[in-house]
Amino acid sequence: MSSADETAVAITGESGPMNGLKETAIRSVFFSCALVTVLTTLGIILVLVQGSIGFFQEVSIVEYVTGTDWSPVIRPRSFGVLPLIWGTLIITVGSALIAIPVGTATAIYLSEYADPQVRKVIKPTLEILAGIPTIVYGFFALSFITPIIQRFFPETGTFNAAAGAIVVGIMIIPMVSSLSEDAMSSVPDDLRNAAYGLGATKFEVSTSVVFPASLSGVIASYILALSRAIGETMAVTLAAGMHPQITGNLLEPIQTMTAYMVQIGISDVSVGSIGYQSLFAVGLTLFAMTLAMNLFSLWIKSRYREEYQ
Amino acid sequence: MTANNEPAEMTPNRRGPESVSTSEIDERRSASAAADDGPLGSPRVSSPVIESRDLDVFYGDTQALHGIEMEVPERQVTALIGPSGCGKSTFLRSINRMNDLIDVARVEGDLYFHGKNVYDDDVDPVALRRKIGMVFQKPNPFPKSIYDNVAYGLRVQGKDDGDVDEKVRTALEQAALLDEVEDQLDESGLDLSGGQQQRLCIARAIAPDPEVVLMDEPASALDPVATSKIEDLIDDLAEEYTVVIVTHSMQQAARISDKTAVFLTGGHLVEFDDTEKIFENPESQQVEDYITGKFG
Ligand SMILES: Nc1ncnc2c1ncn2[C@@H]1O[C@H](COP(=O)(O)OP(=O)(O)OP(=O)(O)O)[C@@H](O)[C@H]1O
Ligand SMILES: [Mg+2]
Numbered sequence: 001m002s003s004a005d006e007t008a009v010a011i012t013g014e015s016g017p018m019n020g021l022k023e024t025a026i027r028s029v030f031f032s033c034a035l036v037t038v039l040t041t042l043g044i045i046l047v048l049v050q051g052s053i054g055f056f057q058e059v060s061i062v063e064y065v066t067g068t069d070w071s072p073v074i075r076p077r078s079f080g081v082l083p084l085i086w087g088t089l090i091i092t093v094g095s096a097l098i099a100i101p102v103g104t105a106t107a108i109y110l111s112e113y114a115d116p117q118v119r120k121v122i123k124p125t126l127e128i129l130a131g132i133p134t135i136v137y138g139f140f141a142l143s144f145i146t147p148i149i150q151r152f153f154p155e156t157g158t159f160n161a162a163a164g165a166i167v168v169g170i171m172i173i174p175m176v177s178s179l180s181e182d183a184m185s186s187v188p189d190d191l192r193n194a195a196y197g198l199g200a201t202k203f204e205v206s207t208s209v210v211f212p213a214s215l216s217g218v219i220a221s222y223i224l225a226l227s228r229a230i231g232e233t234m235a236v237t238l239a240a241g242m243h244p245q246i247t248g249n250l251l252e253p254i255q256t257m258t259a260y261m262v263q264i265g266i267s268d269v270s271v272g273s274i275g276y277q278s279l280f281a282v283g284l285t286l287f288a289m290t291l292a293m294n295l296f297s298l299w300i301k302s303r304y305r306e307e308y309q
Numbered sequence: 310m311t312a313n314n315e316p317a318e319m320t321p322n323r324r325g326p327e328s329v330s331t332s333e334i335d336e337r338r339s340a341s342a343a344a345d346d347g348p349l350g351s352p353r354v355s356s357p358v359i360e361s362r363d364l365d366v367f368y369g370d371t372q373a374l375h376g377i378e379m380e381v382p383e384r385q386v387t388a389l390i391g392p393s394g395c396g397k398s399t400f401l402r403s404i405n406r407m408n409d410l411i412d413v414a415r416v417e418g419d420l421y422f423h424g425k426n427v428y429d430d431d432v433d434p435v436a437l438r439r440k441i442g443m444v445f446q447k448p449n450p451f452p453k454s455i456y457d458n459v460a461y462g463l464r465v466q467g468k469d470d471g472d473v474d475e476k477v478r479t480a481l482e483q484a485a486l487l488d489e490v491e492d493q494l495d496e497s498g499l500d501l502s503g504g505q506q507q508r509l510c511i512a513r514a515i516a517p518d519p520e521v522v523l524m525d526e527p528a529s530a531l532d533p534v535a536t537s538k539i540e541d542l543i544d545d546l547a548e549e550y551t552v553v554i555v556t557h558s559m560q561q562a563a564r565i566s567d568k569t570a571v572f573l574t575g576g577h578l579v580e581f582d583d584t585e586k587i588f589e590n591p592e593s594q595q596v597e598d599y600i601t602g603k604f605g
Contacts, residue, residue, distance in 0.1 A: 188449075190445065190447060190449035191449055191451060191452075192410075193407065193410070193443075193445060193449070194445065194449045194450075194451065194510070194513075195451075195461070195465070196407065196410060196438065197405065197407065197438055197442065197443035197445070197514070198438065198439075198442065198461060198462035198465060198466070198513065198514070198517065199435050199436070199438040199439030199462065199465060199466050199517070200435070200461075200465040201435055201465075204465050208461075208464075208465070209451060212452070212453070213451070213452050
């Protein structure tokens with residue numbers, strides 16, 4: 001048999017049809033796995049919308065969206081969601097004010113300044129920080145952060161917005177720093193060399209070349225961290241309390257949307273009651289907010305695509 | 310294979326009749342170059358901007374350059390040629406201390422810029438690089454607008470107080486790019502063609518008005534048309550700047566340079582002389598072989 005014949009056999013393949021079958025099977029297994037996540041997402045949306053329909057039959061959407069009093073259990077009942085949104089915003093903005101500067105500086109340090117040995121220690125430490133259960137952060141806030149705040153402001157309550165914002169800020173630092181560092185490390189050395197060659201200092205290279213060149217990844221990390229802050233539950237419930245109110249005083253307790261959902265989830269409201277249904281409305285609101293953030297992050301990413309590669 | 314017989318050959322050859330004319334340089338050589346006698350050739354470099362004296366560069370334990378003795382004349386084009394891996398880029402980077410950025414790199418010996426050893430403790434590499442600009446092999450514009458690319462050096466060097474617009478335009482003009490980009494200064498430098506990007510990088514390097522421009526194979530990634538544009542440009546640049554250029558192309562070195570340094574495998578500078586001399590009548594057999602294509 002000549003070698004040409006062998007080649008011909010090899011490329012036609014005796015088990016052609018069997019192979020095709022196997023490929024189809026593999027393909028459908030993978031497809032089903034992908035389908036599970038899509039179906040789960042759709043299922044969640046469906047449940048939230050369905051549950052909310054009952055709620056909005058009793059409470060007008062306008063009252064819900066514009067009302068400034070949230071009193072779902074104690075009569076007279078009132079379902080203005082703004083105090084919960086306010087609570088969530090305080091935590092989100094407050095934690096962002098901590099996590100964005102600290103996380104960005106950490107990322108720049110790790111990517112541009114740190115010796116390889118130092119980086120080898122700090123990176124895993126940050127990952128451990130990110131892996132601690134959030135309830136532990138909640139206790140950390142109660143037993144450590146709040147007492148410190150109280151030392152400076154004795155009137156601070158056991159539950160207060162400041163401790164919640166600080167602890168969530170600390171929680172999301174690793175997310176900002178690790179994702180931003182990935183983005184900064186992927187900036188090619190060519191660009192750094194160009195700047196050094198022009199007589200730039202290390203600080204100038206970091207801030208005026210590396211940071212802008214990695215901006216899309218950095219902003220995406222901010223947004224992901226913020227949506228994490230919006231959705232954060234246990235730590236804020238424990239630290240910031242369960243008192244829905246619109247207040248500018250960070251030393252007072254507040255309630256976030258998530259904390260409210262915990263409160264109803266563990267209370268004895270009966271299934272089908274208005275209190276129970278409000279859970280879905282708040283859940284839907286929360287979902288809409290995080291979805292908006294994630295879409296925004298995708299948009300940023302596609303808009304400021306790293307062109308230099 | 311070729312490297313080990315080198316010292317033996319170099320010593321007798323370099324005491325040729327020509328070396329008499331450079332007695333001044335020779336004296337300095339004999340003082341500092343006990344280990345290495347320096348290259349063959351006898352260029353007349355009356356007022357060198359850069360002088361390399363017994364310069365060794367190591368990457369970790371491997372030595373990439375051995376006792377480089379060389380001087381770079383002012384406002385001329387000096388070409389560094391030689392086979393791949395012979396240390397041309399390493400030498401170029403040791404002039405403006407870009408080697409500092411490579412963790413494993415270590416420099417021994419002296420490199421003088423206007424008589425000042427740039428490896429002295431009191432030398433700030435940032436300040437040095439403001440005097441000695443650099444253009445890299447691969448065009449590397451910042452992901453910023455054309456204007457901001459050129460203005461970058463002005464800004465970091467604090468030279469952005471006067472008319473930045475004017476300086477940007479002048480640099481682009483000198484880099485023979487202004488006509489092509491005049492109407493798109495706000496657009497990204499990355500949207501330009503490779504050849505345009507490299508001219509943008511040249512404009513960026515000369516905008517802050519350095520004294521010396523180092524170029525590491527600036528045309529190697531470009532097509533012939535773009536290459537010839539860059540070559541014309543280098544010719545013009547030499548009226549104002551001292552240019553040191555690494556090139557793989559012997560024709561290019563012959564076309565554009567006044568002095569040529571030939572590095573050969575192992576990191577030795579074998580011969581340094583006027584470009585015509587190197588290409589018409591080199592003293593070293595190895596250099597002749599390399600230039601006529603018999604080497605490596
Ligand atoms: N960053 C580095 N780390 C370790 N070794 C290096 C480094 N850069 C260069 N070298 C080594 O130093 C020697 C000289 O390299 P260099 O890049 O200076 O050569 P070159 O003449 O510029 O070559 P080419 O023409 O291919 O660009 C080579 O053996 C190379 O492997
Ligand atoms: Mg090179």
